[in-house]
Amino acid sequence: MSLTFTLDPAVTPALRDGVLDLWADVTNAGGAVGFVPPVTRDAIRPELVRHLAAMAEGRMRLLTGHDAEGRVAATAFFGFNTHRLKTHWVWLYTVMVHPGHQGKGYGRDLLAAAEESARTFDGIEAVHLTCRSGLGLERFYGSCGYKEVGRVPGALVAPGDERDDVSMLLTLT
Numbered sequence: 001m002s003l004t005f006t007l008d009p010a011v012t013p014a015l016r017d018g019v020l021d022l023w024a025d026v027t028n029a030g031g032a033v034g035f036v037p038p039v040t041r042d043a044i045r046p047e048l049v050r051h052l053a054a055m056a057e058g059r060m061r062l063l064t065g066h067d068a069e070g071r072v073a074a075t076a077f078f079g080f081n082t083h084r085l086k087t088h089w090v091w092l093y094t095v096m097v098h099p100g101h102q103g104k105g106y107g108r109d110l111l112a113a114a115e116e117s118a119r120t121f122d123g124i125e126a127v128h129l130t131c132r133s134g135l136g137l138e139r140f141y142g143s144c145g146y147k148e149v150g151r152v153p154g155a156l157v158a159p160g161d162e163r164d165d166v167s168m169l170l171t172l173t
Contacts, residue, residue, distance in 0.1 A: 004065065005063060006064050006066070007062075007063050007113075011062075018072030020044055022098055024044055027044070051093075051094070060080065063113060067098075074096060076111075076113075077092070077093040078091065078117070089126040090127055091127075092129040093129070095129065124172065125171065126171050127169070127172065128149075129146070129167075130166060131166050132165070133165075134164075
């Protein structure tokens, strides 16, 4: 089985709830997606609302992956730069695959779908993301074509856990 990817899916209550469930499950499994476990859907909801508002304003786009049962199993949000000197690249945020689907190659599939989507955006030459050190994410993203282009030591701090913030870039041209 593989995931079915959709760029710019209709934002329905089912999609919203699916993204909230995914985000909470990924975080509570130790995923580096902006929260520290334990986290609830209610704690995540304001951040999702910000993402959805940015989508409505055309500043962000959503890529989802649904599993065979139709559940949201993967996401990535594209953030567009508004500064005139940076409009040739996009950010990739909240890159997630449900913990129950880990180890099936879906992360690679998600990044390939993200790259394919980014190549359809007018004037976009690169995709930029950041990740937390200490989880092997740099190696994973590197194996998908991303190059480490910067690192801020100790930039991400949670109680008892200090990590580097690693910048990665995928050139599309």
